[in-house]
Amino acid sequence: MTRPNDLLIEMQTRMLRIRKFDERASKMVKRGEIPGTVHTSIGQEAQVVGACMALAEGDYMTGNHRSHGHPIGKGAALGPLMAELTGKATGVCGGKGGSMHLADFKVGSLGESGIVGSSIPIATGAALSSKVLGTGRVALAFFGDGAANQGCLYEAMNLASVWGLPIVFLCENNQYALSTPAHTVTAGVIAERAPGFAMPGIRVEDGQDVLKVHDAVKTAVDRARAGKGPSLVEVVTYRFNEHSEGLRLGTDYRNPAEKEAWMKRDPVKLFRAYLTDNGITDSAALDALEAEVTAEVEAAVQFAADSDYPDSSVAFKHLYTEPFGANL
Amino acid sequence: MTVMSYLGAIGAAQREAMETDPRVIIMGEDVEANVYGTMGGGKSRADKGDFLQLFGASRIRNTPISEEIMVGAAAGAAMTGLRPIVDLSYSSFLYMAMDQFVNQVAKNRYMFGGQASLPVVFRSAMFFGLNTGAHHSDRPYPMFMNVPGLKIMVPATPSDAKGLLRTAVDMDDPVLSFEACILWGLKEEVDEQEYRIPFGVARTHREGTDVTIVGISTGVHAALQAAQKLEAEGISAAVIDPRTLVPLDSETILRSVARTGRLVIVDPAHTTCSAAAEISAIVAEQAFDCLKAPIMRVTTPDTQIPFSPAIEKQLYPDAAKTIAAVRKTMDARARAA
Numbered sequence: 001m002t003r004p005n006d007l008l009i010e011m012q013t014r015m016l017r018i019r020k021f022d023e024r025a026s027k028m029v030k031r032g033e034i035p036g037t038v039h040t041s042i043g044q045e046a047q048v049v050g051a052c053m054a055l056a057e058g059d060y061m062t063g064n065h066r067s068h069g070h071p072i073g074k075g076a077a078l079g080p081l082m083a084e085l086t087g088k089a090t091g092v093c094g095g096k097g098g099s100m101h102l103a104d105f106k107v108g109s110l111g112e113s114g115i116v117g118s119s120i121p122i123a124t125g126a127a128l129s130s131k132v133l134g135t136g137r138v139a140l141a142f143f144g145d146g147a148a149n150q151g152c153l154y155e156a157m158n159l160a161s162v163w164g165l166p167i168v169f170l171c172e173n174n175q176y177a178l179s180t181p182a183h184t185v186t187a188g189v190i191a192e193r194a195p196g197f198a199m200p201g202i203r204v205e206d207g208q209d210v211l212k213v214h215d216a217v218k219t220a221v222d223r224a225r226a227g228k229g230p231s232l233v234e235v236v237t238y239r240f241n242e243h244s245e246g247l248r249l250g251t252d253y254r255n256p257a258e259k260e261a262w263m264k265r266d267p268v269k270l271f272r273a274y275l276t277d278n279g280i281t282d283s284a285a286l287d288a289l290e291a292e293v294t295a296e297v298e299a300a301v302q303f304a305a306d307s308d309y310p311d312s313s314v315a316f317k318h319l320y321t322e323p324f325g326a327n328l
Numbered sequence: 329m330t331v332m333s334y335l336g337a338i339g340a341a342q343r344e345a346m347e348t349d350p351r352v353i354i355m356g357e358d359v360e361a362n363v364y365g366t367m368g369g370g371k372s373r374a375d376k377g378d379f380l381q382l383f384g385a386s387r388i389r390n391t392p393i394s395e396e397i398m399v400g401a402a403a404g405a406a407m408t409g410l411r412p413i414v415d416l417s418y419s420s421f422l423y424m425a426m427d428q429f430v431n432q433v434a435k436n437r438y439m440f441g442g443q444a445s446l447p448v449v450f451r452s453a454m455f456f457g458l459n460t461g462a463h464h465s466d467r468p469y470p471m472f473m474n475v476p477g478l479k480i481m482v483p484a485t486p487s488d489a490k491g492l493l494r495t496a497v498d499m500d501d502p503v504l505s506f507e508a509c510i511l512w513g514l515k516e517e518v519d520e521q522e523y524r525i526p527f528g529v530a531r532t533h534r535e536g537t538d539v540t541i542v543g544i545s546t547g548v549h550a551a552l553q554a555a556q557k558l559e560a561e562g563i564s565a566a567v568i569d570p571r572t573l574v575p576l577d578s579e580t581i582l583r584s585v586a587r588t589g590r591l592v593i594v595d596p597a598h599t600t601c602s603a604a605a606e607i608s609a610i611v612a613e614q615a616f617d618c619l620k621a622p623i624m625r626v627t628t629p630d631t632q633i634p635f636s637p638a639i640e641k642q643l644y645p646d647a648a649k650t651i652a653a654v655r656k657t658m659d660a661r662a663r664a665a
Contacts, residue, residue: 060408094441103440110407111440115431121397122432125404132353132386133409152427155397162392318442319477321500 001215005280011053011210012275012286015045015268016293018069021078022241024297025068025085025099029245034085037247038099041069043240044174046267047204048073050213051140051170051235054221060108060126060139062119065100066172066239067112070142076104078300088307095310096318108137116177117143117150120169124156127167127230138224140168140217146177148190157197157232166224168217171234173207178243179253191234200231207237208265211274238262332518334511337486338451339366341493342413344522346383349411352497354379355389355398356415356451364453366415395424399450403433403502406448411497419452419506420466433502434477445500449493454545455509456596456633457644465633465640467545467597469506473573473606479503479527480573482603484548486516488571491525498524508546508596528575532584536566539590539654542581543569544603546644547594547626553647554594558654565654573603578610585611589620590657594645599627621660624653 022040029038041048044066052073055061063070071081076092084091085099092104103111110126113119123141130137147153148171160167171190175182194201200223202216213235220231240263242249275281332340345352359367360380367388369376380388391398395416402412416422422429429450436444456465472478479501483489489507496503533548534555543551548569555565566584570577585591591611595604604625611623626645634640 062404092441093439093443096441097439101439103443105440105443110404111436111444113431115427118400118427118431121400121428122404122407122436124397125401125406125410126408127404128401129405129408129410132405133351135409139404152396152400155392155394156401158392159394159397159401163389318438320437320479321445 001218007053008275008280009289011049011214012268012271013289013293014049014053014073015210015271016290017078017296018045018048018072019268020293020297021072021082021300022068024301026241026245028085034099035087036098037244038068038085039066039244040239040241041066043262043267044069044172044207044237046210046271047172047207047213047235047237050210051142051217054214054217055108055138055140058108058137059221060110060123060137061142062110062123063112063142064116064119064144064147065112065114066144067100067102070112071102071104071107071109074107074109076107076109078296079303080104082300083304083307086304087309088304089310089314090303090307094314094318096314117147117152120147120153120156124160124165124167127160127165128163130166131163136225138166138168138221140170140221142170142172144177145171145173145175145182145186145190149186154197157194157199157230160230161197161199164227164229166227167230168220168224169230169232170217171232173234173236174239175236176239176243176254179249179251181253191232194232199229202231202233204233204235207235208267208270210267210271329517330520331515332486332490334486334489334507334514335365337490337518338493338507339368340518340520341490341497342366343368343377343379344494345413345497346379346387351409351411352413353387353389353410354413354415355391355402357391357393357417359388359415360390364415364417395421396428399425400428400432402448402450403428403436403446406446406502407436407444411447413449413451413497416450416452418464419454419468420463422450422452422468429472429478430475434475438477446502447500449496449503449505451505451507453507453509457510457641459635459637459640461635462632467506467628469504469573470597470602470606472504473603474601477502478574481505481527481571482545482573483507483571484511484543484545484569486514487518488525488531488569490518491523492527492571494522495524495527499527506545510546525571527572528577530568530570530577530580532580533567533569534565536564536588538564538588539592539657540566540568540581540584540588541650541654542591542593542607543567544573544593544595544597546596550626550645550647550650551594554650554654557647557651563654563658576607578607578614581607582611582615585615586618589618591619591623592626592650592653592657593623594626594650596628596644598630599625600630602627621657624657626650626653
């Protein structure tokens, strides 16, 4: 697949945004500047951005607790995301969602989910809307290797297949459900479950390569948009940080050699090398880009810091369309 | 006006909604074949309007037996422009989709700061009183009253069923409709023209001065029968049907209790945490000074529903139990005096 240079640069930009945003968020959790915790996508940027950028602007997606990368990858503004993480009124959800429940409908992000697998049916419904209303939009459901063992995934795959819905089921296989190695709780290969539902299953073995991810997901998205129905794409990747920031487990569940080998395959560094090796851009331009993204993240942090907390009355808003009660 | 059954009225409301708004779709198990008779005439009586022929396979969708995806996909579709009506058949099937109801349907608008709207209706039938055993006899609306973000309707008559369902489909919030099977054949004069009954507005079936009887679903009919018999004894009973449990028209109930000083609530749900329990708490909190007697709940005892016809029916509220409860509240006054 040939891609214009500006698309390649945009991929690196979005991967850098995720990296810098999550590095900053991690620090803020440890300093108590973000309440609760966050789950970073550090190490998984290629998998996230390769998938998000295979979607068109009006397309839909849903995600999971490892949640910041998805809206950033889809092009969401960083300020309201960071403000949401700090619980401010200017947050993308007005401070009521927090890290695990980000949603930015402006970019088609229909919501992350703190319940593993729970948002997969939502994406399936968005694909149903597209089909019935004829809007041509595609939906993509992000879920992890842990969610691959939730029943709702298979209910969704079956329904999407019999109804020919325009959806991509995207398994982000980072190989661990918190501390549990995927292979110890998952029979067979996740992608190989697809033919049982009469849909293609594609496995991207090197999920650290943004172009490989983009190729695979683009194929699935094009197929969906052409009315040929759903696909399952499994992307093998690795998270560099702990399951959640601040989590300290007494057990080292990841083999140090394995971890080291994956850490060497840093998707941001790999793609930087690709861009310079292929003469797409040069080091100086990439350094400038990195500085620009760092400044963008700092501006988002400042925006969050300068924002007010929501008024206490907001706790009672948005449960229903207002006003609530008689004569609705 | 025309005579409609409860089921016919639901079918009429669904047809109106389908005809009025192309974003309305119906999905569920066996909807194409019109198994429950709410989808027009069905194939065998296509002259009465078979929904599949009228609206096509894109809008009338048979689903696999997969409640979790039915509910979740309807929610996702509602968030992106459709207005689905989901036919979940039996109310106890809702449990299969509990995660979607509680974590997605009820929370998405709130959690995402109002970015999402969920105009979706989930219809299900309560098969209690029909010897279907424990798996099909549930009256589970109180569980869902405990989930903020859902609206709940419990129509007791054909005219209420039609008007409430139209409102539900037009509303931008998720609605659960609990329909009692023993009411399916109930007939009434119903306006065949479009009309809508607002949520949160109780229906006062009778005014009364001695006791307020609040009936829920089939409890409305037990209350009405009881009121009629009590009238012969010189006891004047008001009968109120809240029609929607969320939102609940507590004002109408409180106003009536202020007048009568006595409250009996007839609710086919299990006693503990029933709708009756909630209404009773509201009245105790807000109108304690008006009460001349303890509030009585006529509910189904906290046991599962047995299959044998010999032992099932005794469990549910009926007119006799309602009358007994009313007499107790009247005796309480006698004791106090």
